Amino acid sequence: MNVNAPNSYRTGPDERGFYGLHGGRFVAETLMPLVLELEQAYRDAKADPAFQSELDSFLEHYVGRPSPLYFAERLTEHLGGAKIYMKRDELNHTGAHKINNVMGQILLARRMGKKRIIAETGAGQHGVATATACARFGLECIIYMGEVDIARQQPNVFRMKLLGAQVVPALSGSRTLKDALNEALRDWVANVEDTFYCIGTVAGPHPYPEMVRDFQSVIGKEAKAQMLKREGRLPDSLVAAIGGGSNAMGLFHPFLDDKDVKIIGVEAAGSGLKSGRHAASITGGKPGVLHGNRTYLLMDDDGQITEAHSISAGLDYPGIGPEHSWLHDMGRVEYVSATDKEALAAFQLCCKLEGIIPALEPSHALAEVMKRAPKLPKDHLMVMNMCGRGDKDIFTVAEHLGVKL
């Protein structure tokens, strides 16, 4: 643990939106008044019990919360060490944790009187969640998605269209998640009056990292209560996959001040860290400024952003949420990585042993569980975040396994 550890890891960000070096509001002047307006609206909503109670009601009856904390008995037996629990956020409506945040933001957008919702998406889970909530409330919905991601996530593209959303391909740069974010920001700049930008992860200009974290923290709050009920004590470790880092932050944040809980974030190592084809911003990047915040980023020596690579479209992003960067700097969370191959092996193992088809994103967390659990004692309680289901990924997996569907 860092010798300069603060009294609490849960008080950030400061009033300018910083978590240590990271975070901030690095946006064009056109957006600055909007970001300030959003912050005020969020503060008001947060202080309003009626807002929280409306959100809680939708989370229970529409999303299907609380999600179970499931003891993965056969995986535990197979690995022969730590007792493994899965936080089953893949059972949420729309099949991933993304809807937790979307419900919060869409209710906020309604409060603000915004009628047009824009969002970026990588794997399509955030896009589907946003399209779903927009359909539920009769709001116009525009989803920006990289052309490359559209090709590899066809089922989600069709879902979004069925839900009434317009899916706009991002054709610039690497044509993946970072470019979808650029396009969404460009849309926002051009349509400031009526548009609400529903960001899908704990990144972007302040207050997004804080707001998305708060909405996702329902994962960790539930997990804490459920573990106390099941085992009578807190878990010993938490493991979650990280692209932008929203599912991980949601699980981690309520535990940050429980100093005996070891916390591990798993980045996507793609073809391997040495190959240069990966998406591990903390392990393989350095602090820089992109998409409204300072954080660890993949870039070259000239500060040009480099392309991320991962089998998982949801992790294929050259940055990470600024609070994760800070937690890394402080040494509170350990950030490791898993390769495409390791994630694929974990994916298959989980299907066979637990009857759960995981998304490729949490398969990276499972890969770390597979490395770590066998070395730990049987009374070690480990929680991994099963943040999404894998139906959307079966085509990608089939292709990598050489199976023709």
Add this chain to the structure above:
Amino acid sequence: MTTRIDTRFAALKKQGRAALVTFITAGDPDFDTSLAILQGLPKAGADVIEIGMPFTDPMADGPAIQASSLRALANGQNMKKTLKLVREFRKTDKETPIVLMGYFNPIYIYGVEAFVTDAKKAGADGLIVVDLPPEHDDELCLPAMKAGLNFIRLATPTTDEARLPRVLTNTSGFVYYVSVLGITGTKAPNLKDVAAKVKRIKAHTTLPVAVGFGVKTAEQAKTIAANADGVVVGSAIVNAVRDTLNKKGEATAKTKKAVLTLVGDIAKGVRAAAAR
């Protein structure tokens, strides 16, 4: 501190006309062509030159400048070469103000102190960094001012009366009024509105106000020049580069000429505006 920008705007004010501010992307499509264009701009009628420092993810820019940035980067342009471009230009032109325009990350990675020192030494006069609002003045604006560079800020239609003073604090050289809501080069400016908007800004500052985003023709430039201290043209120039490239994306004999002809036309528009 008086920079070439201050001197140039003061001189044009005496002449009773607005400045033509032209934008090119450094290294687009290659270093030598962009240097040749740069060297030809003052004679073609550019009063102030903005040089774009290419970045992979230009969030506030439309397709034209995105594409020009990627062309330059693909041909090996980087921050060091952009400063070299300024140094080369200064060998033959000691008067025309140069403003370096771009995004914060490449500057941050270059090192803020090193960058402002090297930019000043190379002969740059000011900076426009799109993703640094006044809330982050400590990052670059204050070090740049200390190094003797103007820090030029963008005011936009969303910058209201309450916020305008904050935007103008620490702004120097000129104020860049973004005439449309949106990214560069996509929408046409609302010409009727410009006079009122410029007047609103001028109520808060003695700095010159230049207007840009979406100006493509001599006619638009003329209308804006009648109501502002400067007209900024960017995407139209960058598109003139694009339209003259060969199939491999390389510059042709037409490239430099097309840009300078366009700038010459727009300069005529600016100069034809009624004396103010």
